[in-house]
Amino acid sequence: MAREDSVALLAKGEIPKRYQRNIGTIGVDGQKRLLESHVAVVGAGGLGGNIIELLARQGVGFMRIIDGDSFAPVNLNRQLLATERTIGMNKAAVAADRVAQVNSDVQVHAVPVMLNEKNAVELLSGMDVVVDALDSIDNRLLLCSMAQELRIPLVHAAIAGFTGQIGTILPTGPGLDKIYGKANCPDRGIEAVLGNPATTPALAAAIQAQEVVKLLTGIGETINHRLLYFDTELNIYELLNLE
Amino acid sequence: MQIEVRLFATLRGYAQSAPRGVLTIDMPEGGTTADLIAKLGINADEVHLLMVNGLNSPLSQALAEGDRVGLFPPVGGG
Numbered sequence: 001m002a003r004e005d006s007v008a009l010l011a012k013g014e015i016p017k018r019y020q021r022n023i024g025t026i027g028v029d030g031q032k033r034l035l036e037s038h039v040a041v042v043g044a045g046g047l048g049g050n051i052i053e054l055l056a057r058q059g060v061g062f063m064r065i066i067d068g069d070s071f072a073p074v075n076l077n078r079q080l081l082a083t084e085r086t087i088g089m090n091k092a093a094v095a096a097d098r099v100a101q102v103n104s105d106v107q108v109h110a111v112p113v114m115l116n117e118k119n120a121v122e123l124l125s126g127m128d129v130v131v132d133a134l135d136s137i138d139n140r141l142l143l144c145s146m147a148q149e150l151r152i153p154l155v156h157a158a159i160a161g162f163t164g165q166i167g168t169i170l171p172t173g174p175g176l177d178k179i180y181g182k183a184n185c186p187d188r189g190i191e192a193v194l195g196n197p198a199t200t201p202a203l204a205a206a207i208q209a210q211e212v213v214k215l216l217t218g219i220g221e222t223i224n225h226r227l228l229y230f231d232t233e234l235n236i237y238e239l240l241n242l243e
Numbered sequence: 244m245q246i247e248v249r250l251f252a253t254l255r256g257y258a259q260s261a262p263r264g265v266l267t268i269d270m271p272e273g274g275t276t277a278d279l280i281a282k283l284g285i286n287a288d289e290v291h292l293l294m295v296n297g298l299n300s301p302l303s304q305a306l307a308e309g310d311r312v313g314l315f316p317p318v319g320g321g
Contacts, residue, residue, distance in 0.1 A: 047321045135321035160318045163252045190253045191320030
């Protein structure tokens with residue numbers, strides 16, 4: 001069944017079986033909105049692989065997946081789309097293949113290049129939400145400034161060791177410079193020391209995907225103007241005010 | 244004045260006596276967050292997010308008795 005058929009059924013109040021378990025939470029209208037939405041996921045690694053999987057199952061109708069990197073053996077511990085079969089393959093292309101297996105309602109535009117200042121406007125324009133699943137601070141700051149300039153909400157997360165942070169950056173709200181704005185900002189954070197174990201990206205990505213669903217359906221409250229910080233080593237989950 | 248400090252992630256390594264990263268620091272009146280970071284022996288470049296009483300604050304923030312300060316290192320992985 002194609003996306004148009006699912007949307008047409010939902011418009012009549014009928015629920016395609018594949019979305020049946022979503023409806024009690026987001027409603028028929030929420031599901032229809034998701035199927036008609038456009039989301040850019042920038043990065044298809046540890047965070048991105050999990051986000052793409054969840055948004056495909058939840059039924060986001062269009063995903064532009066941007067990643068110029070290829071899978072390597074060091075990705076196997078945590079990156080959902082990295083398998084022994086996909087080593088050496090482009091991450092965005094592998095993601096598109098995975099989504100096609102999970103949900104044929106979802107249209108994917110795989111972009112096998114890194115986002116940069118030159119291609120950002122073209123790649124992000126027209127998106128309803130942009131997801132920051134990058135792994136370097138420089139690129140995150142660029143993505144945030146571009147998303148705010150284009151007036152598109154950005155769902156940010158970053159991870160290291162047992163810790164992670166998630167927040168929704170609105171066009172007029174505080175940006176990532178509030179987090180990474182120190183003068184001597186390195187390109188990498190403490191993940192350079194702590195690495196990234198299997199569970200941390202999955203936890204952060206699940207909350208990111210939920211932020212995307214809330215933004216697109218208008219249900220609930222997003223983590224805007226704030227940052228959810230977690231440290232599973234000591235069971236710390238805190239909402240930090242970024243104002 | 245007494246300042247309640249909470250160190251996160253790798254910054255906990257600067258307070259071996261407080262394995263959970265929670266400690267009380269005695270500081271002279273008029274001290275700032277930069278003074279506190281120096282007193283803890285932390286390299287200021289390692290502190291990216293600084294919360295004072297729940298509010299995002301600059302390195303030069305003046306502190307007062309009983310303030311609660313949270314220090315966070317940069318997290319950037321994906």
